[in-house]
Amino acid sequence: MYRYDNYDHKIVNERVEQFRDQTQRYLAGEIADEEFLPLRLQNGLYVQRLAPMLRIAVPYGMLSSAQVRKLAHISRVYDKGYVHFTTRQNIQLNWPALEEVPDILAELAEVEMHAIQTSGNCIRNTTTDQFAGVAKDEIEDPRPWCELIRQWSTLHPEFAFLPRKFKIAVCGSNEDRAAFLLHDIGLQLVKNDDGELGFEVFVGGGLGRTPIIGSSIRKFLPKQHLLSYLDAILRVYNRFGNRDNKYKARIKILVKAWTPEVFAQRVEEEWEHIKDGPSTLTDSEFARVKSFFPLPEYKVIDGADSANKLAATADSNIAFSRWLDRNTELQKQSGYRSVTLSLKPAGVAPGDVTDKQLETIADLADRYSFGELRATHNQNVVLTDVIESDLFELWQQAKESGLATPNIGTINDMICCPGGDYCSLANAKSIPVAEAIQRKFSDLDYVYDLGDLELNISGCMNACGHHHIGHIGILGVDKKGKEWYQIQLGGSANKNASLGKVLGPSLSRDQITDGIEKLLDVYVENRIADESFLNTYQRIGIEKFKERVYAPAT
Amino acid sequence: MPQLLKDKRVIDDAWTLVDTDSQSLPDGDILLTYSQWQTFSKQLESHSGQIGVVIEGDAEIEDIIEPLLKLPLIAINFPKFADGRGFSLATLLRERYNFNGEIRAVGGFMRDQLYLLSRCGFNAFKFSEDTDLSEAAKSLEDFSETYQVSADQEKPLFRRR
Ligand code: SF4
Numbered sequence: 199m200y201r202y203d204n205y206d207h208k209i210v211n212e213r214v215e216q217f218r219d220q221t222q223r224y225l226a227g228e229i230a231d232e233e234f235l236p237l238r239l240q241n242g243l244y245v246q247r248l249a250p251m252l253r254i255a256v257p258y259g260m261l262s263s264a265q266v267r268k269l270a271h272i273s274r275v276y277d278k279g280y281v282h283f284t285t286r287q288n289i290q291l292n293w294p295a296l297e298e299v300p301d302i303l304a305e306l307a308e309v310e311m312h313a314i315q316t317s318g319n320c321i322r323n324t325t326t327d328q329f330a331g332v333a334k335d336e337i338e339d340p341r342p343w344c345e346l347i348r349q350w351s352t353l354h355p356e357f358a359f360l361p362r363k364f365k366i367a368v369c370g371s372n373e374d375r376a377a378f379l380l381h382d383i384g385l386q387l388v389k390n391d392d393g394e395l396g397f398e399v400f401v402g403g404g405l406g407r408t409p410i411i412g413s414s415i416r417k418f419l420p421k422q423h424l425l426s427y428l429d430a431i432l433r434v435y436n437r438f439g440n441r442d443n444k445y446k447a448r449i450k451i452l453v454k455a456w457t458p459e460v461f462a463q464r465v466e467e468e469w470e471h472i473k474d475g476p477s478t479l480t481d482s483e484f485a486r487v488k489s490f491f492p493l494p495e496y497k498v499i500d501g502a503d504s505a506n507k508l509a510a511t512a513d514s515n516i517a518f519s520r521w522l523d524r525n526t527e528l529q530k531q532s533g534y535r536s537v538t539l540s541l542k543p544a545g546v547a548p549g550d551v552t553d554k555q556l557e558t559i560a561d562l563a564d565r566y567s568f569g570e571l572r573a574t575h576n577q578n579v580v581l582t583d584v585i586e587s588d589l590f591e592l593w594q595q596a597k598e599s600g601l602a603t604p605n606i607g608t609i610n611d612m613i614c615c616p617g618g619d620y621c622s623l624a625n626a627k628s629i630p631v632a633e634a635i636q637r638k639f640s641d642l643d644y645v646y647d648l649g650d651l652e653l654n655i656s657g658c659m660n661a662c663g664h665h666h667i668g669h670i671g672i673l674g675v676d677k678k679g680k681e682w683y684q685i686q687l688g689g690s691a692n693k694n695a696s697l698g699k700v701l702g703p704s705l706s707r708d709q710i711t712d713g714i715e716k717l718l719d720v721y722v723e724n725r726i727a728d729e730s731f732l733n734t735y736q737r738i739g740i741e742k743f744k745e746r747v748y749a750p751a752t
Numbered sequence: 753m754p755q756l757l758k759d760k761r762v763i764d765d766a767w768t769l770v771d772t773d774s775q776s777l778p779d780g781d782i783l784l785t786y787s788q789w790q791t792f793s794k795q796l797e798s799h800s801g802q803i804g805v806v807i808e809g810d811a812e813i814e815d816i817i818e819p820l821l822k823l824p825l826i827a828i829n830f831p832k833f834a835d836g837r838g839f840s841l842a843t844l845l846r847e848r849y850n851f852n853g854e855i856r857a858v859g860g861f862m863r864d865q866l867y868l869l870s871r872c873g874f875n876a877f878k879f880s881e882d883t884d885l886s887e888a889a890k891s892l893e894d895f896s897e898t899y900q901v902s903a904d905q906e907k908p909l910f911r912r913r
Binding site for chain 2: 203205208209212213216220229233236237319349350352353354355356357358359360425433436437441471472475476477479480483486
């Protein structure tokens with residue numbers, strides 16, 4: 199993975215000192231609350247319902263075992279001994295003390311980490327596919343591009359005070375695992391007819407109050423122009439985005455108001471001036487950044503033999519075989535697999551892990567995965583490059599630490615925002631709903647039979663739990679001070695991204711799990727062969743689901 | 753005399769901001785809004801002091817900038833510090849229009865933005881009167897290295913490292 203040189207270290211260290219000074223001046227009463235707000239936000243520090251919350255950047259989800267051990271240490275010393283993996287591949291501490299945040303940032307800097315621009319109206323952490331570099335359907339490894347974007351966006355002088363937050367995602371494969379069409383900018387790596395690498399550029403996607411799927415504004419951007427083109431998009435947005443109304447300030451609203459065609463034209467006009475300027479990427483920079491993402495030294499493995507042995511082990515152990523089935527992925531390198539460690543055992547808030555578990559994860563990464571791991575936008579952890587013959591051993595160790603719940607991609611692998619337990623913006627709690635659903639659907643045979651099912655929960659319209667793109671989405675709403683939940687069906691975040699449709703009137707907390715059960719019944723009764731929930735819904739439409747859920751009790 | 757932070761030093765500010773409802777022009781070096789500058793265009797021809805213009809974040813500078821480039825001072829107003837349009841305007845003035853005069857930040861910007869503002873091409877900062885300017889000037893030095901191209905850095909880090 200990318201390693202800092204003296205320049206990167208210097209910038210991050212100076213950032214820590216800058217924030218230390220700002221915090222001291224704030225505590226001494228020399229900076230007003232409203233002025234300190236953007237300063238702390240741009241260093242990842244929120245003030246939440248119960249305590250400050252510190253969001254730490256995990257650039258495009260990549261972590262080293264040393265970094266994970268440091269996070270375990272930080273959570274123990276400065277917090278309550280656990281951290282939370284977010285839906286944007288970042289990590290949050292829920293209980294840090296404001297005075298100690300500069301020290302936390304200094305500790306992070308020691309392991310080449312920071313919290314720069316993890317919130318506030320600026321360019322946020324760039325996200326990508328958790329299987330980057332190993333995915334079978336990969337066109338090009340997106341990580342070097344994400345790193346180039348990280349450096350370009352870090353403390354970019356012109357774009358630190360945008361109308362609203364700004365998120366970029368890069369997709370390097372045929373399947374989309376980064377929900378890149380739902381970002382302010384989505385970049386799809388493509389090759390043109392001459393085999394040259396570049397990007398198709400999408401803008402104006404996003405969730406939140408007005409969910410919109412991004413529009414393509416350029417079919418092919420040659421790779422060397424990436425940064426100047428991003429500058430052009432951001433400059434147009436910075437100048438002309440709405441600054442009067444927070445809810446109309448995202449770039450998607452500007453793109454919609456102008457139409458994607460007009461927006462594209464404005465960007466092209468701006469870009470004409472800066473294209474081919476000094477920000478044009480050089481071959482030596484490509485080579486430098488790429489060199490940080492080498493393929494590991496794979497052993498030559500007889501794929502068929504390895505597969506047979508694995509199948510034999512699986513045959514004799516049903517629990518292992520389930521885990522193998524749900525929690526591992528084939529790689530383009532034969533004889534190797536990627537393993538997803540589930541951070542969603544029943545009874546734990548999705549994405550929460552303890553300091554001890556973090557240390558286990560670091561150990562597993564060192565032992566089986568070349569010392570690296572990835573955070574996923576589904577709030578799990580991926581270990582890549584595991585030799586198939588090591589899988590059984592890895593599974594046993596992960597299981598001991600509660601990291602091997604075989605539920606990846608099932609209804610129990612839900613995405614869930616912090617909701618009313620932590621977040622001051624919430625209309626309703628989300629974690630207890632997730633727990634109730636996990637408890638209700640604890641019969642593994644039933645859960646496997648349901649197959650791939652994405653269930654996403656947000657505690658309010660801000661949609662941090664991505665409810666619009668869940669096959670089943672649950673949204674917390676407030677009705678006369680009581681918590682209610684609206685259900686949406688049919689959302690999906692793949693290349694044919696679609697936004698969920700509202701099923702009908704909201705349900706109370708008591709009704710929600712029964713409501714979900716009825717939806718699942720309709721699916722099971724109507725599916726053809728091994729059709730997924732989403733496909734069945736797309737075929738039969740919303741009516742049958744609606745009738746069942748709102749049928750009067752008999 | 754009022755003071756200001758310019759080119760990293762605290763100096764006397766000899767410029768007078770013309771009142772919005774003023775019917776005539778004061779003597780000496782004067783700073784006017786763009787619309788005043790249009791209104792007073794006749795009087796300005798015979799004005800003995802220097803002239804500067806304040807532009808707002810929403811200025812379509814592509815349309816108005818040409819005649820302003822001859823002025824010694826263009827000020828950019830920040831209605832509030834969270835309004836970052838001025839960062840792009842200053843960048844355009846320096847990089848696209850090669851403006852070499854003073855670019856002055858006025859209005860609601862804040863001390864902790866100084867480093868980024870200066871990178872975008874601002875070289876003068878007009879704070880409220882009670883600000884300790886030499887204390888504020890420290891924020892100009894927050895960083896000694898930077899990744900991007902900007903008004904004060906022709907080469908991105910990847911062309912230098
Ligand atoms: S969706 Fe709403 S409740 Fe959930 S974390 Fe985001 S802002 Fe908070």
